[in-house]
Amino acid sequence: xxLRSPSRNFKEQKIVSVTRKDQxxxxxxxxxxxxxxxxxxxxxxxxxxxxxxxxxxxVSDAINRLADEGLVEIYPQTGTFVARLWLDKIETxxxxxxxxETAAIRRTAERATPETIxxxxxxxxxxxxxxxxxxxxxxxxxxEALHDLICDAAGLVGLREIASKERSQIDxxxxxLLHYETxxxxxxxxxxxxxSAIADRDPGKAAKTMEAHIAQMGKMLLHLRDKRPELFGS
Amino acid sequence: xxLRSPSRNFKEQKIVSVTRKDQxxxxxxxxxxxxxxxxxxxxxxxxxxxxxxxxxxxVSDAINRLADEGLVEIYPQTGTFVARLWLDKIETxxxxxxxxETAAIRRTAERATPETIxxxxxxxxxxxxxxxxxxxxxxxxxxEALHDLICDAAGLVGLREIASKERSQIDxxxxxLLHYETxxxxxxxxxxxxxSAIADRDPGKAAKTMEAHIAQMGKMLLHLRDKRPELFGS
DNA sequence: CAATAACATCTAACATGTTACACACCAACT
DNA sequence: AGTTGGTGTGTAACATGTTAGATGTTATTG
Numbered sequence: 001x002x003l004r005s006p007s008r009n010f011k012e013q014k015i016v017s018v019t020r021k022d023q024x025x026x027x028x029x030x031x032x033x034x035x036x037x038x039x040x041x042x043x044x045x046x047x048x049x050x051x052x053x054x055x056x057x058x059v060s061d062a063i064n065r066l067a068d069e070g071l072v073e074i075y076p077q078t079g080t081f082v083a084r085l086w087l088d089k090i091e092t093x094x095x096x097x098x099x100x101e102t103a104a105i106r107r108t109a110e111r112a113t114p115e116t117i118x119x120x121x122x123x124x125x126x127x128x129x130x131x132x133x134x135x136x137x138x139x140x141x142x143x144e145a146l147h148d149l150i151c152d153a154a155g156l157v158g159l160r161e162i163a164s165k166e167r168s169q170i171d172x173x174x175x176x177l178l179h180y181e182t183x184x185x186x187x188x189x190x191x192x193x194x195x196s197a198i199a200d201r202d203p204g205k206a207a208k209t210m211e212a213h214i215a216q217m218g219k220m221l222l223h224l225r226d227k228r229p230e231l232f233g234s
Numbered sequence: 235x236x237l238r239s240p241s242r243n244f245k246e247q248k249i250v251s252v253t254r255k256d257q258x259x260x261x262x263x264x265x266x267x268x269x270x271x272x273x274x275x276x277x278x279x280x281x282x283x284x285x286x287x288x289x290x291x292x293v294s295d296a297i298n299r300l301a302d303e304g305l306v307e308i309y310p311q312t313g314t315f316v317a318r319l320w321l322d323k324i325e326t327x328x329x330x331x332x333x334x335e336t337a338a339i340r341r342t343a344e345r346a347t348p349e350t351i352x353x354x355x356x357x358x359x360x361x362x363x364x365x366x367x368x369x370x371x372x373x374x375x376x377x378e379a380l381h382d383l384i385c386d387a388a389g390l391v392g393l394r395e396i397a398s399k400e401r402s403q404i405d406x407x408x409x410x411l412l413h414y415e416t417x418x419x420x421x422x423x424x425x426x427x428x429x430s431a432i433a434d435r436d437p438g439k440a441a442k443t444m445e446a447h448i449a450q451m452g453k454m455l456l457h458l459r460d461k462r463p464e465l466f467g468s
Numbered sequence: 469c470a471a472t473a474a475c476a477t478c479t480a481a482c483a484t485g486t487t488a489c490a491c492a493c494c495a496a497c498t
Numbered sequence: 499a500g501t502t503g504g505t506g507t508g509t510a511a512c513a514t515g516t517t518a519g520a521t522g523t524t525a526t527t528g
Contacts, residue, residue, distance in 0.1 A: 017310045019481065045510080055483040060510080061298060067304060070392075077489040077510050078249045088391040093339070095390055096334065103333035156329055157322040158304075168398070253511065279480080289513040294480080311519045312479050474525075483516070490509085497502075 020054050025062035027052070032071045032082055033172045037229040039084040043072060064216055084233035085173065087221065093169040094214050099152070100163050102210070105194060106203040108153040116153045120195045123149060127191065131184045139184055140175065146191060150198075176231070177220050186213065254288050259296035261286070266316055267406045269402050273318040273465040277299060302403055316466035319407065321455065327403040328448050328456045334397050335384070336444070339428060340437040342387040350387045357383060361425065365418045373418055374409065380425060384432075410465070411454050420447065 028048070031037045051057045063080055066072045070089065072083050108116075123146045130139040147167070151160040177183055190213045199205035225232050235324070262282070265271045283293045297314055300306045304327075307317050342350075357380045364373040385394040411417055424447050431440035459466050 019310065021481080029483065057482050057484085061295075064295060064298065065302065068299065074510075075490080076253065077508090079509060086391075092392050092396070095337065095388075095393065096396060099333045099337035100259040100330065101496090102337075105327065106331070154329075156326040157320075159329065160327050161324070162330060162400070255511080291512055291514085295511090308480075309520080311478085312521070406479060470508105470528090472525100472527080476523075477521085479518100480521085481518080482515100484514085486511100486513070488509100488511080491507090493504105493506080495502100495504080498500090 006089065017204045019058070021058035021061040021065075024048070024052060024054065024058050025065055028062055028066060029069075029071065029168070032066070033168060033175065035172065035175050037082045039082050041082045043080045043082060047096055054102065069165055071168060071172070085176075085221075085225075085231050086233045087225075088234070090169060090173060090221065092217075093166065094217075096166045097163075098207070098210055100159075102148070102164065102197065102203060104151055104154040104156075104163070105198060105206055107137055107155070108149045108150055109203050111155060111196045112153055114148075117195070117199055119149060120146065120198070123232065124188070124191055124195060127188055131188050134184075136178050136184070140171075140188075142176075143187065143191070144171065150194075173217070177217070180220055183220075186216065195218070245280060247408055247441050253292070255292035255295040255299075258282070258286060258288065258292050259299055262296055262300060263303075263305065263402070266300070267402060267409065269406065269409050271316045274317045277314045277316060279314065295412050303399055305402060305406070319410075319455075319459075319465050320467045322461075323468070324403055324407060324455065325452075327400065328451075330400045331397075331404055332441070332444055332448065334393075334400065335381070336441045338385055338388045338390075338393065338397070339432060341389070342384055343432045343435045343437050345389060346387055346432055351429070351433055354432070355385060356378065358422070358425055358429060361422055368393075368418075370409075370412050370418070373421075375434075377408075377421065377425070378405065384428075407451070407455065410458065411451070414454055417454075420450065 028037075028043075037043070043063065045059045045063065046071070049056045063072055068118050069072050070093075071083050073083050075081070123142055123153045127146070130142060132193060144164075147163065148160050148180065151163050174183075190209050193209040194206040197203050262271075262277075270425050271277070277297065279290050279293045279297065283290045286293070289361040297306055297308065301308050304323065305317050309315070357376055361373060361376045361380070364376060378398075381397065382394050385397050408417075424443050427443040431437050
């Protein structure tokens with residue numbers, strides 16, 4: 001009857017309520033990005049619900065969110081599938097990624113403290129070790145951590161989440177291109193260029209490297225499409 | 235029993251299935267951005283469902299999506315509210331907007347045909363007329379249409395949707411700042427600068443204008459916060 | 469009288485039942 | 499044989515019932 005005063009009264013800060021749908025979302029997202037679930041594969045909500053011991057509702061909610069993110073394709077009254085790879089969408093995601101990241105780097109370069117840069121370098125150090133050991137999993141974990149660090153260093157609330165979401169397509173593609181083992185070295189070189197650029201306060205330099213890197217990735221994607229066309233759409 | 239072959243068989247192109255949740259989403263989003271629903275206001279799912287003649291399910295789905303978009307705040311087991319204005323989040327949204335838009339403009343400038351530019355100018359023409367008539371509604375409609383045109387001209391699939399989503403916060407703020415009637419003229423000037431920059435293939439020029447514009451908007455937001463603090467969070 | 473604990477109330481989260489529709493399959497017809 | 503139309507099946511979309519928890523209020527206790 002009496003409406004509660006609009007939220008001024010309660011916790012202003014976002015409560016990190018981990019609901020079931022959040023958990024399901026996290027699990028499925030991880031499975032998709034890590035390619036445990038392959039592009040094109042059917043997702044059976046009911047089965048997922050049973051396996052996770054929840055009802056269909058939180059599963060549907062999680063999948064809706066993943067559909068927004070472009071990680072699953074929902075065909076009404078027909079089925080839900082792990083999103084296939086669409087070259088044009090990947091291109092767009094690359095574009096958005098570069099746009100956001102160069103802007104973030106520009107901003108970070110202006111305000112990075114020595115401690116921040118030290119943290120970057122520490123991350124790079126560990127990346128190098130992971131690359132030496134050919135530890136893909138560890139490498140990509142550090143890779144994402146570095147991107148998060150850069151976003152955080154830009155000092156913009158919520159930027160990390162936005163960037164992470166827009167990157168999800170690309171994160172997935174990267175995992176699929178893992179076996180092209182030269183990638184890690186190249187990626188590492190790119191990261192070093194980015195960090196140098198920040199240290200030197202010359203972000204334009206980093207952008208150049210990124211562009212070249214992406215062109216390279218495009219080529220490998222075409223190669224992958226020849227080998228495994230079933231992963232691709234269109 | 236037999237799983238249908240994973241989607242290779244059916245329509246590859248996105249089916250524009252307008253489900254109820256899509257409709258509810260569109261209606262609510264429009265209401266929020268146009269400030270028919272004020273920041274901080276309570277949203278009663280059940281009431282909305284009754285008013286629209288649907289069940290609670292599509293309403294919940296739509297609201298979840300709006301929460302992802304940052305247009306509503308959901309407090310579990312407590313209530314759902316039209317998102318209040320958070321200056322730091324608006325700052326982030328501005329950052330993302332500028333990053334995406336300058337990148338898009340840069341790309342568009344490289345590939346814009348005379349026809350595309352003519353379409354831009356036609357839009358500007360109509361904006362000027364709307365500004366003369368003080369027709370806010372029409373003006374902002376054209377404004378959004380121009381941004382869409384620029385995104386489309388960049389030739390990247392899905393970029394328009396991404397940009398539009400990330401802009402929603404800002405679109406809402408703009409409407410709230412409508413009464414500062416000088417805005418339309420300023421916005422129009424900004425748009426003219428952008429289009430000139432594209433025509434001259436000098437996107438750097440447009441970025442400068444945008445920055446100034448945003449600084450101006452920040453000042454007005456602080457003013458609004460003094461006058462109507464209930465619209466703001468934090 | 470202040471602090472606190474029990475309670476009532478309202479809501480989102482969750483569970484489950486129902487419906488409508490897209491697609492596949494097969495039969496009939498040209 | 500290729501095309502068309504009817505039918506069955508499985509799924510997402512939708513409806514509705516139930517549960518858990520957050521908050522405001524009131525009672526209780528020191």
